[in-house]
Structures are given as structure tokens and as C-alpha cells.
Amino acid sequence: MKRIFSAFLLAIAMTAPAAAVENCCYNMASGSFGVAWIDSIGEIRVFDGQKSVRLNGFYERGDKIAVLDLDGDGRDTLAVISKNKKALYVIDVEKTIETGKTVILSADNGNNIKGFCTAPAGTAHEPKGSVIVSTYSGSSYMWNKDYDGKGWPAIPGDFSQVSSGMLKAKMPAQFAVVTHGDVYTYNPAWMVYSQKLMGRNVNSTICGNFAPLTKEDEIIAAAEDETYIIIGNKSDALGKAVKCMTVGNGPEKDVLIAVDKDGVLCRYDRTEKAWTTLCEGKAGFVSVVTVPNADGTYTIYATSEDGLFSVSTDGKSAKLVDGLSKTRIPLKADGKVVAQFQTGGLFKPYVEKLYTPGGVQVLLDSPFDHIHHHGLMYSMGINDYEFWGEYSDKCAYQVLTKVDSDGSSVKAELNWVTPNGEVLAKETREIAAASENGANVLNWKSVLTPAGDKAVKIWGRYYFGLGMRFAEEMNTNVKFTNSTGAHDGAIVRGDERLKDCQWINAVGTVGGKGVSVTIEEKEGNTRPMTGYSMGDGWNAFAYMGATMRVHENPIMLEPGQSITAAYKVIVKDNQ
Structure with a gap:
């Protein structure tokens, strides 16, 4: 009989709307x-x-x-x-x-x-x-x-999806699942499914750790426009939509801690049946957990793009306990921010944001299709390791050891480090912002030297060097030219091109506003510039860079020798 009921519910699930949550x-x-x-x-x-x-x-x-x-x-x-x-x-x-x-x-x-x-x-x-x-x-x-x-x-x-929540049942183990936005519980011992909440477009569930009012287990379900407590086949709406949730600990297991749709940390008291806002309404939170303390209290930890926050139980204070994941230095010219240098990146420091004089931000940081594309960044391969990608144990790190800023420029010292901690090379990097002829300018200079008493090989793929990923809108409207006056060069793959040139330019629109971005070679480069472009007509993504053709001819650096990458990045509003 239970298997028949299970099959009936599965038939409902299989005919539900196909939109995955x-x-x-x-x-x-x-x-x-x-x-x-x-x-x-x-x-x-x-x-x-x-x-x-x-x-x-x-x-x-x-x-x-x-x-x-x-x-x-x-x-x-x-x-x-x-x-x-x-x-x-x-x-x-x-x-x-x-x-x-x-x-x-x-x-x-x-x-x-x-x-x-x-x-x-x-x-x-x-x-x-x-x-x-x-x-x-x-x-x-x-x-x-x-x-x-x-x-x-x-x-x-x-x-289509197993939920994030488990039910630790009084009876044999169960777990809650979400399929096409509907909630079911599944009992592995009996191989039976039970309907709990239907038609609410639920995106996640957690175990109901609330102080039990009944002998049945509870599910807390976050739907698109509401949050529910489910007991048996009954559900009570809590009056707020949330995107992330957890429960209290110790004496406060009847408290729900959540991040609402606006990124505000909030608290639901089961006894009072009321929501209160925590951290004075600070927005931008994306996840939250509670951790029990030895004295019976608990601590709330919440994250935002700025890092990890420790939040007092009463929610009146929030302390940033780990901000290493996002540390930004603004670079200004004529009192306006030209760029933002990110020193807390996963594998490398980079320019996270770059603005036209009119305030249009032209870069994209760590998109889902290529998470290792970080705005404007510089990277090569050294010996058996690459410093460009972020996807295997062969990918290494650029670690900042020192950074100074005077408001318009940064001077940084970096170690290029393997995953096992060996320093292969040292870099000095200078990035200076300026305003020239109606354009915002970044002057970039990197000098890379072997760290020890052994020679190192500088290598890379055809796009390694100084590269920039453009804002998503430019994927479909970018157009490239170079110092020859055309968009030409050897096609490497698809519409990816390499061209020896003094400068390469991209024009497009961001937010409906025209922009122009140029990478120009400066004196002191170890090798003449080769421009790289991708995205013009292929409708993949818009990318532009300056390379040294190390994919064809790697550079051997003896101890004491160095390579220099010196470029000017020019950003304009393009009417």
C-alpha cells in the first residue's frame, strides 16, 4: 500500500512544471x-x-x-x-x-x-x-x-533537486526533498514519499529544530515569496520571504535566524510570532549559521562579499572577523575613483573595477563561465605551474607581501607561490591612476624576477599576460581595432585573434552607454606587445589583453634577470 502511495506522489512530481529551483x-x-x-x-x-x-x-x-x-x-x-x-x-x-x-x-x-x-x-x-x-x-x-x-x-x-535540509525523525530516518518547487519527505526504510507542501515554489528546506510542540518532525521551507513551518501536512506562513536560514542553539532553539530577500539579517521568535531586524538593517548578507558556545549561548556567523561577520545573539553588533576575502583600494584622479584594486583575491590580486570619466564600470569579476577571470589581471606560467587558472593543483598563487597606496597609485610586492608553498618568483607591481585628455588612465608596470638561485621558465597560453574581462553587456556589442587601423591578426580559435601592435582598442555599450577601452604599449617592455581579442561576432564573451607570445617562445630567466610588462590602459566615454 505504501509503495502504491509512493508511486502516486511520484506521478504528481513527474508531471509538475519543469522549471528547476x-x-x-x-x-x-x-x-x-x-x-x-x-x-x-x-x-x-x-x-x-x-x-x-x-x-x-x-x-x-x-x-x-x-x-x-x-x-x-x-x-x-x-x-x-x-x-x-x-x-x-x-x-x-x-x-x-x-x-x-x-x-x-x-x-x-x-x-x-x-x-x-x-x-x-x-x-x-x-x-x-x-x-x-x-x-x-x-x-x-x-x-x-x-x-x-x-x-x-x-x-x-x-x-530535480535534493534539498539542503535533513529530518532527524523520531521514527526511522527521513529527509526532505524539493522537486520542481514542491516539498516531499522520503523514508529510506519504507521507500515511501509523503507530500508536505505543494505549489509554493520552495527553494530550500532545513530541519525544524524548533522546540517541539508536537511529536511530529518539523520542516522549515523557504519559498519564493514566503517562509513556512510544516508540521505533518499542515503549514504556517511566517510572513517573510528569506533566501537563507538557520536555527538558534542552546536555550533558543525556537528562534529562526535568516537572511531576507534584501540581504538583511533577521530573527523570528516562535513564541512572539514576530520578526525583528538584526545589525541595524545592514544589507548584503548572503549566508548564516549559528554555533553553540561552551557557556550555553551561541554565536551567529554571517557572510557578505566583505567577509565573515560574528554577530551577537541580540543582533545589536556585528564584527568583521575575516575580511581577507575582499580588500579593496580605490585609485583616484582629480578626486574621482578611476579604479579599485582588489588585494584579497583567491589566487591573485587584480583591478576589480575600472571606470570611465562618466562613471561607467567596464569590468566583470569572476563570472560563472570562467571564475578565474578577474577584471583586469596579470598572470603567467612559471615552470610546471600556471598562475592564470583556478581549477587544479597545478594552479598557484600570487601572494601580496607588501602594498602601499597614496590614493592615486599602489606599489605592491608579490610572491608567486606554488600550492606546496615554494616561492618561484618575486614581483614588484605599480599601478597609477591619472586623468588625461578626457580619459581615465591606468599605468601598469610589473617586474618579475626569480626568487631563488635557480633559473625559471616563463611560459603561458596565447592569452597569458595582462588581460581584461569586459562587462557582460559587451559580450554582444564589442568591436575591436588595433594600431593597424583594422581588426586583423592570426585567428587562434573561433574569433580569438593575436596581432603584433602598439595598441588594441575595444568599443561597446554598458548600461546603454558607449565606452572605449585601449591597452597601449609603454617603453620598457621585455618584448613588443601582441594584442589579444575575443568576442567580436562570436557572441561568447568580450575579452582583450596584451601578451608576449610566451606560448610560442618561453622566456628563461636566470637568477637576477627579470621581465617587465609595462602598459597604459585608457578608458573613455564613447558617444
Whole structure:
């Protein structure tokens, strides 16, 4: 009888509207290692209450993370879904921090994974440390370390997404799922689905840790325009739409902490049945967790693009405890901001924003199609490592050791470091803003020198060097020319072109306003400039750069030798 009921509900799910609901808020977790989150530039950071560390890996903005206890011994690990790889990774956080390299206990990218949730550990019906995953094809699977390499047992049903919430039921283990915006619970022991909330366009659920008023488990569901508490087949609306939520700890388990649609941190009191605003209405938060303290109280941790905040339980104060992920230095000319230098990038510091005199911002930072494209950036390959991409253990880091600014310029010193901590080269970088002939200008100079007593090889792909990713609107309207007066040069791939030239220019529109951006060679370059362009007519994305053709002819630098990249970037309003 239960299987018949299950089939009936699955038929409803399979005929529901096909629009998939993306779970965009599940990018923060807490465990024995502290608080972990994926910040706004796609970096996983772990904060232990005193300091934070970075986890190398395959992540990007919007990835999902959860705490997982593989052995039931209280030694937590992280489960991560990478959108880029469509894969599940189980990471040993302690060993990763200890070794400086990501220690992956298990990985699967053969099932085209889309969503996941962690199963209750140590129940009679589920192995410890299980993960339920969903795939883009609509199937769901159970992962456990005992299953790895032996095939994953399929969970029957057509589900476009597994939710972020688990139910730790009084009865055999259950979990809540979201399919096409509707909520169901699934009991693996009975293989039966139960309808909980229909037609509300739910995007995520969490376990109802509220002080129980009934013997039934509760689900808190965040829908597109409302938040619900579900008990059995009844649901109560709370009067606010949220994009991220968690529950209180200790004596306040009847409190819901959430981030609303405007990015404001807020609190719902079950007893008072009322919402209050926290942090004086500060906006821009994207995720939140609560962490119990030894004295029975708890701390709220919330993230924004500025970093990790510790929030008092009463919500009256918020302290930035890790702002390393976003640190910006404005560069001004004639009293106006020309550019913004980002010193806290994931793999490299870069110019995050660049403005025309009229205030139009022309750059795009870390888009989902290429998360390693950071505004205006400079990068090469050295020996066996590349400093351009951000997707494997062969990708290394540019680490700032010193930066000074006088308001219009920055002078920085950087170490080019491998994933295992070896410094291969040192760089001095100067970026100066100016206003010239109705245009905003950035003068860029980088000098790269071997760090030790061994020669290094400078290499790269055909686009390595100084490159800029343009604002998304320019993907469909950009036009290029160079100092020859044409848009010509050798076609490398698609409409990607290389041309030896003194300058290369891109024109297009951003926000309906015309812009013109030029990269011009300056004296002192180690090699003559080769212009790179992409996007004119191919409708992919708009990109422009200045290269040294190291893909054809790498540069060997002996100790004491250096290469210099010197360019002028000119930005105008184009009527």
C-alpha cells in the first residue's frame, strides 16, 4: 500500500512544471573545525574562532557545502558540490589545513551531480556519514564511504533537486526533498514519499529544530515569496520571504535566524510570532549559521562579499572577523575613483573595477563561465605551474607581501607561490591612476624576477599576460581595432585573434552607454606587445589583453634577470 502511495506522489512530481529551483543559499556550514563558507569570489575559508585558512580546490561562487561526519567520531569533514565539475567532493579539513593541499577522501563526477544533503548519521537505517545527491538527469543516489567504488545505490524517484535540509525523525530516518518547487519527505526504510507542501515554489528546506510542540518532525521551507513551518501536512506562513536560514542553539532553539530577500539579517521568535531586524538593517548578507558556545549561548556567523561577520545573539553588533576575502583600494584622479584594486583575491590580486570619466564600470569579476577571470589581471606560467587558472593543483598563487597606496597609485610586492608553498618568483607591481585628455588612465608596470638561485621558465597560453574581462553587456556589442587601423591578426580559435601592435582598442555599450577601452604599449617592455581579442561576432564573451607570445617562445630567466610588462590602459566615454 505504501509503495502504491509512493508511486502516486511520484506521478504528481513527474508531471509538475519543469522549471528547476536552484538552491542558492547553502554555502556555509559549521563543525568541529569551526565555520566554513564559500565567499563571494569562490574561495572556501575555514574560521576556527581565532584565524581563518584557505582551502585550495575546485570551488566557485554558489557552490554548496555541508558538514559530514564519516565515522561518527565527531571529526567533521566537508562535503562540497562543484558546479564547474558537477561533482561531489568529500574533504578532510584537518589534513588539508595541515598539509596545505586539499585532501579529498572521495570524489564522484560521473553522476552529473546537482544538489545534495547530508543524511542523519548513525541511525538504524542509514550508514554513518551518508550523503544524498541529486543529478541533472533527475535521479537521486545515496553516497557513503562504504559504497565508494562499488556503485551508488539509487533512491527511487524523479527529483530535480535534493534539498539542503535533513529530518532527524523520531521514527526511522527521513529527509526532505524539493522537486520542481514542491516539498516531499522520503523514508529510506519504507521507500515511501509523503507530500508536505505543494505549489509554493520552495527553494530550500532545513530541519525544524524548533522546540517541539508536537511529536511530529518539523520542516522549515523557504519559498519564493514566503517562509513556512510544516508540521505533518499542515503549514504556517511566517510572513517573510528569506533566501537563507538557520536555527538558534542552546536555550533558543525556537528562534529562526535568516537572511531576507534584501540581504538583511533577521530573527523570528516562535513564541512572539514576530520578526525583528538584526545589525541595524545592514544589507548584503548572503549566508548564516549559528554555533553553540561552551557557556550555553551561541554565536551567529554571517557572510557578505566583505567577509565573515560574528554577530551577537541580540543582533545589536556585528564584527568583521575575516575580511581577507575582499580588500579593496580605490585609485583616484582629480578626486574621482578611476579604479579599485582588489588585494584579497583567491589566487591573485587584480583591478576589480575600472571606470570611465562618466562613471561607467567596464569590468566583470569572476563570472560563472570562467571564475578565474578577474577584471583586469596579470598572470603567467612559471615552470610546471600556471598562475592564470583556478581549477587544479597545478594552479598557484600570487601572494601580496607588501602594498602601499597614496590614493592615486599602489606599489605592491608579490610572491608567486606554488600550492606546496615554494616561492618561484618575486614581483614588484605599480599601478597609477591619472586623468588625461578626457580619459581615465591606468599605468601598469610589473617586474618579475626569480626568487631563488635557480633559473625559471616563463611560459603561458596565447592569452597569458595582462588581460581584461569586459562587462557582460559587451559580450554582444564589442568591436575591436588595433594600431593597424583594422581588426586583423592570426585567428587562434573561433574569433580569438593575436596581432603584433602598439595598441588594441575595444568599443561597446554598458548600461546603454558607449565606452572605449585601449591597452597601449609603454617603453620598457621585455618584448613588443601582441594584442589579444575575443568576442567580436562570436557572441561568447568580450575579452582583450596584451601578451608576449610566451606560448610560442618561453622566456628563461636566470637568477637576477627579470621581465617587465609595462602598459597604459585608457578608458573613455564613447558617444
